[in-house]
Amino acid sequence: MTVIKVKADPYDWPFEGGLHMASTALLCIDWQTDFCGPGGYVDAMGYDLSLTRAGVEPTRHLLGAWRAVGGFVVHTREGHKPDLSDCPANKLWRSKRIGAGIGDAGPAGRILVRGERGWQIIPELAPLAGEAIIDKPGKGAFYATDLELVLRTRGITHLVITGITTDVCVHTTMREANDRGYECLLVEDCTGATDYGNYLAALKMVKMQGGVFGAVAPSEQVIRAIGVE
Amino acid sequence: MDAVPYPWPFDGLPAPARIALVLVAPQFGFGWMDPAGQVGARCVAAREAAVRAGLPVVFLRLGRTAATPQRLRSIPPHSGVGWDWLPALMPDPDDLVIDAPAFDGFYETGMDAALWSRRIRHLVFAGFGTETAVHSTLREANDRGYECLVLEDGCADVEPALHRSSMCSIEMSGGIFGAYATCEAFLATLTKEWST
Numbered sequence: 001m002t003v004i005k006v007k008a009d010p011y012d013w014p015f016e017g018g019l020h021m022a023s024t025a026l027l028c029i030d031w032q033t034d035f036c037g038p039g040g041y042v043d044a045m046g047y048d049l050s051l052t053r054a055g056v057e058p059t060r061h062l063l064g065a066w067r068a069v070g071g072f073v074v075h076t077r078e079g080h081k082p083d084l085s086d087c088p089a090n091k092l093w094r095s096k097r098i099g100a101g102i103g104d105a106g107p108a109g110r111i112l113v114r115g116e117r118g119w120q121i122i123p124e125l126a127p128l129a130g131e132a133i134i135d136k137p138g139k140g141a142f143y144a145t146d147l148e149l150v151l152r153t154r155g156i157t158h159l160v161i162t163g164i165t166t167d168v169c170v171h172t173t174m175r176e177a178n179d180r181g182y183e184c185l186l187v188e189d190c191t192g193a194t195d196y197g198n199y200l201a202a203l204k205m206v207k208m209q210g211g212v213f214g215a216v217a218p219s220e221q222v223i224r225a226i227g228v229e
Numbered sequence: 230m231d232a233v234p235y236p237w238p239f240d241g242l243p244a245p246a247r248i249a250l251v252l253v254a255p256q257f258g259f260g261w262m263d264p265a266g267q268v269g270a271r272c273v274a275a276r277e278a279a280v281r282a283g284l285p286v287v288f289l290r291l292g293r294t295a296a297t298p299q300r301l302r303s304i305p306p307h308s309g310v311g312w313d314w315l316p317a318l319m320p321d322p323d324d325l326v327i328d329a330p331a332f333d334g335f336y337e338t339g340m341d342a343a344l345w346s347r348r349i350r351h352l353v354f355a356g357f358g359t360e361t362a363v364h365s366t367l368r369e370a371n372d373r374g375y376e377c378l379v380l381e382d383g384c385a386d387v388e389p390a391l392h393r394s395s396m397c398s399i400e401m402s403g404g405i406f407g408a409y410a411t412c413e414a415f416l417a418t419l420t421k422e423w424s425t
Contacts, residue, residue: 015300045402088374090407093239098403138372139405167398168405172368179331179365181298194401201394205360208387209303212361 006185006225008217010207014158014183015215019225025156026066028059028075029141029163029170031125033118035078036164036192039107040118044100047194052164059162059190060124062219069226072154073131075121076141078169079114086137086144139169142176151182158183160222162190167202174206174213184214187222230418232408234400238351238376245283245423249325249349250275253334253356253363253384254291255318258303258311262358262385271383271412272355273317278416282423285347288320289327289334291362296330296337303361304331334366341373351376353415355383359395367399367406377407380415 003018013019034040036052043049066073080087084103095102095111103110108118114135127133134147141147159182163170170191174184186206193199206213230237242248252272263269279286293306305311320326327340334340344352352375354363363384370377379399386392399406 042402047402090239090374090376094235094403094405097235100403139368140372143369143372167394168402171364172372175332175365175368176336178298178301179333179336183300195397198394198398198401201391202398204388204391208360208391212301212303212387 004225006217007221008185008215010211011215013185013215013217015211016183020158021069021071021226023155024158024160025072025074025151025154026063027141027159027161027163027173028063028073028125029161029173030076030078031056031059031121031163032077033108033120033122034112037108037118037122041095041100041111042194044106044111045098051194051196051199052192054192055162055164055190056122056124058187058219062162062187062190062222063125065223065226067128071226072156073127074134074147074150075127075131076134076136076147076163076169076173077119077121078136078139079112079119080137082110082113082115140172140176141169142173142180148180160185160187162187164192166191166193167198168193171202171205178213185222186214186216187219188216189218230410231414232378232410233396234404235408237378237408237410240376242422243351246285246347247349248351248353249285249287249344250279250353250355251287251289251334251366252276252318253289253354253366254358255288255315255356256290256305256311257313257315258305258309259357259385260315262387268357268383268385269315269317271380274416275355275380275383275412276318278419282419284419285325285349286320287325287327287340287343288314288318289329289340289356289362289366290314291329291332294330298331301331332362332365333369334362335369335373344375350374353378353380355380355412357385358387359384360387360391364395371406378415379407379409380412381409383412
């Protein structure tokens with residue numbers, strides 16, 4: 001039996017054995033208007049949306065390929081309860097200080113609040129029935145969520161990761177997953193950051209020390225591998 | 230105190246007993262990140278100043294256990310010399326020692342419970358390595374609502390070329406993970422506020 005691996009850097013992924021769709025989830029982190037759309041949290045802070053939007057089209061393409069082979073997809077959304085009772089005081093304070101107060105009214109509704117328009121996942125990457133959606137109050141998708149329960153129930157041990165922003169929510173989640181023994185692959189053209197230098201550094205950080213947090217590959221290589229599997 | 234990108238902490242300095250200095254992995258196995266010993270020396274200075282000012286000091290020790298994923302090769306086994314404390318940074322009996330199986334000081338550890346029981350919500354980070362255990366622990370602390378300060382020159386990098394980015398990621402979005410300052414600035418604050 002051929003062992004299928006994704007051509008990746010600094011090692012062909014996964015580290016042990018081959019790619020098995022049954023135990024691998026595509027993770028789509030925070031593809032929300034708040035992070036890559038007009039009028040949301042990132043836009044309100046004055047950052048260049050083209051940086052966080054850069055991964056949308058490649059992710060849409062990868063998502064299509066993943067779904068075509070029946071792969072499991074997990075989406076995450078960062079946001080807070082409307083009464084902000086789950087928003088730490090310092091998080092709220094910092095957001096107000098930079099002009100993007102969590103809970104404040106904006107062009108896309110109240111910033112980073114569950115149920116608001118800006119909080120929704122962008123239409124290009126909208127979840128389908130049967131896919132898991134994880135709502136999180138922080139940057140890491142494991143903290144204070146049921147992500148681990150969902151992954152365990154499904155028998156998921158490997159994660160292919162897309163999302164925004166590379167150095168914040170994606171990296172925090174990948175670190176959490178890695179510490180917990182999940183084998184992770186970051187898809188380099190399916191992610192972006194508010195600063196391009198931080199995006200590049202975030203990719204390098206994954207690859208240090210022989211792949212301390214996992215491996216990195218372009219979506220093309222993932223699509224190639226799942227086509228074979 | 231002055232920090233990047235905002236004066237830290239956001240809510241004003243609490244009593245010294247409510248701020249913890251977290252020394253991340255000051256162990257032999259990570260000493261290679263600090264060949265000239267400068268980070269180690271700053272950690273020693275920070276530790277001594279913290280003790281004088283009445284700040285609790287947390288020693289975070291990374292060590293391979295059954296919970297450590299096989300692939301995390303840089304987590305030292307307890308049996309090896311890499312696990313031991315650097316000689317200048319050994320905890321005293323009263324110091325809090327937290328043993329972690331992976332990079333995050335909160336994952337499967339007593340960190341959160343220990344801090345909560347002492348009502349500590351403010352953390353100052355220094356140690357080894359900036360991009361690995363420091364950043365992972367910082368991020369998990371931040372998600373839990375801790376108000377964090379990173380001593381930018383008190384952290385030893387795995388890759389020095391990534392140091393700027395490691396700090397830049399902290400300061401973006403109004404200080405997404407908290408703030409950072411130099412060790413000197415931190416020491417000056419301790420002296421100014423709580424000189425004994």
